[in-house]
Amino acid sequence: MFDLKFTGIKGFVVLVVLISMAVAGRVHANPRYASIVINADTGTVLHESNADASRYPASLTKMMTLYMLFEAMRLGKMTLDTRMPVSAHAASMPQTNIGLRAGEMLHVRDAIPALIVRSANDAAAVVAEALGKTETNFGRMMTDKAREMRMHSTTFRNASGLPNRTQKTTARDMAILSVRLMKDFPQYYHYFSTQSFHYKGTTYNSHNRMVRTTRGVDGLKTGFIRASGFNVATSAKRGERRLIAVVMGGKTASSRDQHTAKLLDRSFKQVTVTQIAASSINTGDKLIARGYLRADAPIPAAKPILTLAGKPDPAAILQGRLTPVSNVSVNTYLPKNNSWAVQIGSYFEPGRARAQAQAATRWVAGEVAVVEVEISNRTFYRARLVGLRKNQAHTACQNLSRNGIDCMVVRSHG
Structure with a gap:
């Protein structure tokens, strides 16, 4: 057992490293696994494993789609009342979706919870075409924005995260995007904690169960395709401290959530020591x-x-x-x-x-x-x-x- 009175912060860091090694050992057999935890207030990396390894973002992609939409609203190009046309391409998007039909109009105020709560692929395509004319062009716009954010390992090809072998990211880049969403658009962050929304007589419930089950968690986004496994980018605040955790490649949604919760618990203990100076x-x-x-x-x-x-x-x-x-x-x-x-x-x-x-x-x-x-x-x-x-x-x-x-x-x- 470590005598923290004797070893001080160095001893605590050694203890955290040993814990991280143990966690890494359990997930090493999963080639899709990657994770990172950062202090959102300081940028300090509290935990990382394969954080720079190339991974499929799945529906975490929709965080960038939302970033682009929020930016358009800030620039006055869109409002919550803006009506966006639904094309045949958008209506053809597979599950998950909200059953949009070609020729309909989708309000921005409905598109936002559709993307966050339902992770609706058809709504993502509608936003892409409203902002980029075509989804392919919107993918290029998303990639350009990622470069501006120094997300140098990320390439977007579509607005939804549906399978595309050249659409790649890293856990670190998704953490950067998570922080930028919170920092650049604090007025819209509350949407990420939405647990359900109603559209055309149907109630949709959120895939992000951590908002309900994990102390301090108040957003952001989950994702899944077979090539990626179960992904999550989540934010948690306890007291005055806020952490961002990204876990990719979970074998099940439940195991992903449990692992993320453990990483958050350990990292909150660690940040108590490292934030003394601030x-x-x-x-x-x-x-x-x-x-x-x-x-x-x-x-x-x-x-x-x-x-x-x-x-x-x-x-x-x-x-x-x-x-x-x-x-x-x-x-x-x-x-x-x-x-x-x-x-x-x-x-x-x-x-x-x-x-x-x-x-x-x-x-x-x-x-x-x-x-x-x-x-x-x-x-x-x-x-x-x-x-x-x-x-x-x-x-x-x-x-x-x-x-x-x-x-x-x-x-x-x-």
Whole structure:
């Protein structure tokens, strides 16, 4: 048994690794299996197994169909009252469907729960043709959007997830999509917890039983085709923490749900330790490294312990294109003038904080700082762009967010 008082966080991490190995051993015999659990608030990967292996998305595809629909609504191209024509192609879609007929009209307000609750293939084709003229073209649009999101291992061919040997994704990419749905369209996220809806006199019940059976789960989507097995992308919130779990290749819906619930339970225990750094106050920060950067040489690989919200590590994405900090001054303090900063993340090692701050300078000019802070007798290192006025900090953070780097504006104290 581990003595956590003696081994501290390292011992806890070892324990989590051993548990993950045991879980992986049980599912290793299933060649379709893949899984990942991330902290939706920090981007930290809490568990992964075959997370970058190519898999069939099945009806998880409909999350991107919904993303495209929500984006069209945000741009004013669609509203909940928009009526979309049902073509012969859409009406021909196999189960599961809601029995649409060619020549009918489908309202957007009905299409959304049809996609989420019923996982209706005919409704997916209607949305595809409304936005992309043809489903084939809509598949290209979906793939382009995936590239914008840095879902580099995903290719879409249709809007439904029906079998297509070239329609592929990964568990990691589906986690990215899950987070983006929640972050980019919070006003529509409540749809993903819908358990039933009525259409033309028929009541349809959700395939996502985890919303009813697993503590904290409030969405997102399930999927199944024979080539993929049973998939799920799910979000759970307990207290102030929210996790995203993706499991692919389950042998049955029940075993998939049980396995996902266990991964969530273990990961919530793990995140209790790793989120200590994110909960501290913003006083007494010691600047340990500071300097202007240039983007012309490689940086060492650095996977963060903590980032601030929602996406994969930008430093890993940019690996090989940045250079270490120069002009380092140690044990100085943050300036009082222009005392606003953009914080990129908190880390257990200064080198990792430095690498993350370097990644941000690809899109915004600024002075990088690595800030040391003591929390609960442990030292953490914050990656920041410092010496900014308030409006500059907000503009910089907006620019970073548009380029896939999550951040927050903070007030630095001398």
